[in-house]
Amino acid sequence: MIVQVNNLTKTYLRHDGYINAVDNLTLDIPKGSFVTITGASGSGKTTLLLILGGLLRPTSGKMFYDGKEIDLHDEDELAKFRSNHVGFVMQSFALIPYLTAVENIMIALNVKNSNKSTIRKRANELLKWVGLEDRTTHYPKELSAGQQQRVAIARALANNPDLLLADEPTGNLDPSLSEEILSILKEINQKHNTTVVMVTHSPMAAEYGNTRIHLNKGKILSD
């Protein structure tokens, strides 16, 4: 197992009272798997994904990475976990508009003692990997939605994450672009053995998973 969570609960205070966005959830994510998470709006998908990536602290429960418990109260440990092991892809791409494609990746690279040309070379390699070698100096607004999402994927891969988390990565794309992005995620999963966890609304996209989870009110309905 790459990640395990035990009895995970995340409680939010809303205007109408408390809600368990994730409700006493236990889940094992096998190394190298492609997990898809579906569920109605508000079922807790994003909340679960943020917790799995160390971006959000659960209210209670335990989390293990590679069999070792992560101290969820230790901000440094969580930050280390994120930067060493996790890559994130969001629905809205979240690229920096005033940086070119290659620069968006360069700033994400964790590189000590590397000169700028080495960093640029690595960023260009990543863009080539997602099929954008001829778009490296374009700004996000000069790229199509599918191309922007590919830049975002290349950025998520910058530090060779073991775990790639994607929140509705095809939510803003039409069906043919969606398939392109899904094939890239599948290729990352199969060629690099990167574990992928993808939240999606689309049953077609969920088919890409070899482990499928359906959430209902913060609980797993089936997998």
Ligand SMILES: Nc1ncnc2c1ncn2[C@@H]1O[C@H](COP(=O)(O)OP(=O)(O)OP(=O)(O)O)[C@@H](O)[C@H]1O
């Ligand atoms: N920061 C917050 N403060 C209060 N309540 C929140 C917060 N974030 C999420 N919630 C609530 O937690 C529940 C789960 O939200 P979450 O965003 O995880 O759902 P989701 O399954 O990702 O939905 P969607 O498909 O619409 O993205 C919802 O009821 C939401 O209103």
Ligand SMILES: [Mg+2]
């Ligand atoms: Mg969501």
